[in-house]
Amino acid sequence: MYKLAGSVLIVEDDFLINLTLQDLLEEIGFSTAIAYNADEAISILEVRNDFDLVITDIDMPGSMDGLKLAAFVRDRWPPLKIMIVSGKHRPSRDVLPEGSAFLAKPFSLDSLSKAVHRLE
Template sequence: MLPAFFSEAVGAEKAATRVLIAEDEFLLRLDAAESMRRLGWQVVEVSSADEAMELLRYSVTFDLLLTDINMPGQADGLDLARYVRSAYPEMKIAIMSEEREVPSIDRELCELVLVKPVWNIGESLIKIMEVSQDAS
């Protein structure tokens, strides 16, 4: 399920920002992933919140979650964000949404809310990742 370069080896030096993208719209997910890969970030893509939560249960660590709200399955992106916030409080969260859903998002649940479609999303995400690196 994970790319070979995505090593969890004990003592391995963390080389790049690790991102989990949960987005069911293939073209938006592909564009987001490519934008982040151009930044040198390691990206794992899933098409539902259910898949993302299953992956996270295997103790794979990420620095950032980028999730859509509406996706197929039992859980939606807000359920995923709540799970990540409680289980992995150090992970940054960015939520993508249709414009009509933005006012209903709890701003304490995530660091960034983006209105879809978002092209070249990596530039928007750099800011929240720089904040966390400056705090280190």
């Protein structure tokens, strides 16, 4: 398993999944913040510039889903790494923002760690 460091914004509307993902990321060395939809995520990103990675679920309530959020983040904050996750969808590579990654739910700590490491 890879030991990593940095700061991650988790965008997930399910409370329990959010906490589980937060625990997994903190176990491999990340500090984390949580948003429950794209609007919250954008508000956080507008005031904080210390994130290295945004992990977003695809299906979320609000003004945009995770794919649209990922595209918005790529356009607005190009240096941020982006990981898109879903248990329902398997987006094709051509719909993912350039340089982003997809990880299917459910995933293990090891697969999450490896996927994040590949983004670096």
